[in-house]
Amino acid sequence: MDLDIVALSRLQFALTALYHFLFVPLTLGLSILLAIMETVYVMTGRPIWRDMTKFWGILFGINFAMGVATGVVMEFQFGMNWSYYSHYVGDIFGAPLAIEALMAFFLEATFVGLFFFGWERMSKVGHLVATWAVALGSNFSALWILIANGWMQNPVGSAFNPQTMRMEVDNFFEVLTNPVAQAKFVHTVSAGYTVAALFVLGVSAWYLLKGRHIELAKRSMTVAASFGLAASLSVVVLGDESGYLSTEHQKMKLAAIEAMWETEPAPAAFTAFGFPDQEARETHFAVHIPWVMGLIGTRSLTTEIPGIIELQKKAEQRIASGINAYDALQKIRAAGSTANIPQDAKLTFQAHGGNLGYALLLKRYVDDPRKATPEQITKAAWDTVPPVAPLYWSFRVMVGLGIFFILLTGTFFVLSARRSLDKHRWLLHVAVWSIPLPFLAAECGWIVAELGRQPWVIEGVLPTAVAVSNLGASTVLLTLVIYTLLYTVLLIIEWKLLLKAIRKGPELRAETIADARRRGNWTPPVSPAGAE
Template identity: 80%
Template sequence: MEFDIVSLSRLQFAITALYHFLFVPLTLGLSVILAIMETVYVMTGRLVWRQMTKFWGTLFGINFVMGVATGIVMEFQFGMNWSYYSHYVGDIFGAPLAIEGLMAFFLEATFVGLFFFGWDKLSKLGHLMVTYLVAAGSNMSALWILIANGWMQNPVGSAFNPQTMRMEVTDFFAVLFNPVAQAKFVHTVSAGYVTASIFVLGVSAWYLLKGRSTELAKRSMTIAASFGLAASLSVVVLGDESGYLSSEHQKMKLAAIEAAWDTEPPPASFTAFGFPDQEARETHYAVHIPWVMGLIGTRSLDTAIPGISELVENNKTYIRNGIKAYDALEQIRIAGPKGQVSEEIQAQFEDNGQWLGYALLLKRYVDDPRLATEEQIVKAANDTVPGVLPLFWSFRIMVGLGFFFILLTGTFFYLSGRRRLDQHRWLLKVAVFSIPLPWIAAEMGWIVAEFGRQPWIIEGVLPTAMAVSNLGASTVLLTIAGFVAIYTVLIVIEMGLMIRAIKDGPAPDSNPEAMLAPASIVPAE
């Protein structure tokens, strides 16, 4: 990696985002599992379900606090490290970010407090509604941040204003209902549900192995297995939708994920295994599965998926068109707000304005894109190819783990139906050792999503290299070191608190028979 301001700013945001996302999936999933458990408690009156809700709620609370603490820093980075990005698209990106803040810090945080301190102050139904609002707040918070992120992947409902030199909203509902954003939202929250399910499954399996809190553990595993199986299946289906949308809006990302160097006759094959070589533009020891990629990527038998070489050639044309837009824009800027610009110049910008971002790719090599040589245009076009090897393997690790989660949750779902959850100790050990795997899958997913759209911070509109603040490399290095140190301490604290809460277990049963008794037998609280 080159230690320039762009690479360091990217590294800092990647580190803080990956740290933050260690907490997000568990918060999303546990909030829904808590709502399910408390619903059963309200419907049956069995105190064991209240005990379960409180116990898993404690772990949710620890994770929620850490998620909020690490998430705040990410929002401040837009002004600190990405000031030109904030200036360029602040009118669009700021709205969902502000709504996300309201969802997270007002709705969610308020009801989290009521969840913990309202058990003896609210009615059963009232407290259940609080728990549902906590789950809704958590998921709505994710919705708005993913609307913002989805717009960066597919910038709809907006247009560049040559007078203000900024992107502006033209259709807020197009931004809101951006198909890429909606697909990312449902895929991400489903991944969070899987993460929480595997976590509950693994911790419950540990209790069964230790012979502790077995009634709580078995019921928790039943909820986790059924909820986790549904979520695991939905992740695969929704991930397929994300891949299909990439074939429409982010063709280069899809080609890089598949190491598709050249366009194949449709339907394209899927490369199950191999070692991509970006310099040679070939994949060594490749194992291909015929037709699969064409069916997944295009849902047809006769539509081709363009390869990297073809897309690079297309981007050369886009860069040349972008230079025309840049030339017209410079003349519009010189004329000023009140100046007269010929209809020919206006038409030149309108015809080529959509390619302006491609001309900005040349800023890495020349101050004025209009003076770019053919060699520089070729270099800029080649820059549109992201790192193929990390994308290729990150995607396959994520997908492989996804199918493993279906197998794991499906197995325990079957065992729970047969009431045999504690009869296979080796399976319980597998569940315990599987606890970290959803986080690995989630982090791989974010690497695919964010690393895959480089060199763009906004796909086709603004290159990452132009979005950074004018900071010194030493300043960013210092903040990276600070963030890594502080976040590592936070993770150690969180892990310590979680492990201690798990070892302590739920509150002891003062009357085990009453914990399992139906509502008609349990004395009034």
């Protein structure tokens, strides 16, 4: 197998996914914030809440369009770059994607049109229902995508059929209720809510600094601070659940995140700081916090968390078992019909079939895993260790930023309660400069989830190296360059459109201005030219 194709295919999917994930969290969070703002409008009748909903809706629409454009390409890649993966698990993986398109995306896309064009054509309550349908559709889309992704991390409710050489569903309910998928869903959408809250908070802070749209900005900041505080706290709590599930289903990922080379006595310490060295298999200048990792990872004081070296030894054992499964599989396929399958081959495959994927790790080094040398088995076992340093630092950047978001949104929540949002200009500057940070945290979270799964495209079942299409490296490289350029252009276009809409600001209707003056809340805005 040409490993250049594998590396290029992985790089292409990673880049397109990272670009796409710049748009998804903001879409998820803004959809809920729009629904909250319009709910307040319907309940109070205050026209400023309608203008707020329409303004933030424009920014939502720009981001939604870009998210759709970048997301469609990702689904095509399963057939273009990962055709064997699509063949191997299409019966399972395709179902959530199809449901997402039919039930969730179409719901969301349909009601997006009603949101933008139904203000003067629908009743207040009718339009509010459409807005909440957009929000629910956005979150349903994320649910089905993460059910598919969660199955890749923890392939439950399925079994390998040696006759068809495919994974097939044997319990779709288990696929839907996969605990890894559920934990990933709530963690991901909470992260999206945090992204949107910090975005609204930062843009509103910019308006306060410029003396523009003050009443709208203060109300937006109040909603964003409250929503963002709840969301950022949820991210931490739900992230802990994801870590706990990794202890059960993805032990190597957890050990790599902690750069835990040796198994420690329970409860394991948390490595707060250090420099992982994968070649030396140690972490230099490590600073440990006793007991913390054991409590987080196992929720007990007596359960061990296995280290990387111990898990590598277990991988060697599973590869040896997988070779037995591979040998039995060849006998089953050679038999032709079910009636001719040797009984010993059936029994051997039943005993060792769960480790067949580990034998496929040897395909990097030898065409027939049964001919692998002990040295090749050891190398394949070490391949089960993902890149430690990127995981280690991505996780710590994500957690550090998460703590910062709690502090920032908590501070503005207190200020909003005291009606002093504009009393500390330095805090407003912090909010503005913090806008990119939740996007960075979301990208780090994606890296932890997906890079930590390597070398598996399906955990323990199908190695990434055998899942690619039979393409030339030059073909993949060409599409990689094209996608990177195209996505970069789209990203630039989106930010230009967002900045243009933000600089222009909301269009306040005469009804809104009159209502604000009647209540004594009207502050004449600084002209946009002066504000620049």
